[in-house]
Amino acid sequence: MDAQNPSTDTVVVGRIGRPHGVRGEATVEVRTDDPGKRFRPGAVLRTVPAERGPLTVAGARWHREVLLLAFEGYDSRETVETLRDTLLEVPLADLPALEDPDDFYDHQLVGLAARLTDGTPLGEVAAVRHEGADLLVVDRGEAGELLVPFVTAIVPTVDVPGGFVVVDPPEGLLDL
Template structure:
């Protein structure tokens, strides 16, 4: 299974540097100089990182062979992926790879089905995106107080939501 760890955004400057929408909790490791990145579409890569730097909270990459703004623009919206089999196992029982959480059925502590985890966002605070039937998505901060239980074997993630978190109509 391929996992998206980033998406190339717009060019930055005129020398071929690209912005990256980070979708991994280990960007400094995943996008380190020398790292080879598999792409989707495959025809865009593989890409090798020459330089990585943060600028105003945005990851900027210089990629081997990408010279000039036009070459960088041609990579826009290219997904950067890794094979889930290549990820090392996590030893901490309270830590999970994103792909382990996506697809889990979300239930409340009372057992009421809420929806399904459709994505995990990493924006300082990790957020679980919960797709709900016939309703807007819900965003649940991925913290122990709100997510007290995860059972990968049963495919269930329990949410202890305060009033209003899962009720889009609440004011």
């Protein structure tokens, strides 16, 4: 599941963080549920800001639970530092069609209205996190953000054409 960049025909699949070590690796905040495919060596990624890319993945490895990437032409800590906070994107056209009707790309979910089962507005899906479990980040305005586990028992309805998701929260979820 990837997050669509609202200003283009691309989806954000990651964000480059701080350098790791001295050999030109960077930490990456993963924003896709298929990092093995998106960040395989040889993959070419668009960047925001655009003048930093495109970037070609030279190597990828996991260090504990952090993805480390190396990019062609960036072979030192100092050169990788220049990429910090760069968003990594792929074209929407490169995404395969989803076979399961209960699967969604992140960009399809972001921006949907979130409402309770009785129709009461809850907020808007601002992001999707992949942190062991998929979580919808619902922006509740002044009430802050709410993290909603994206499982059928709690989000029984996703209506992308209708522009909403239905949340059936377990007791206490709205109090967090």
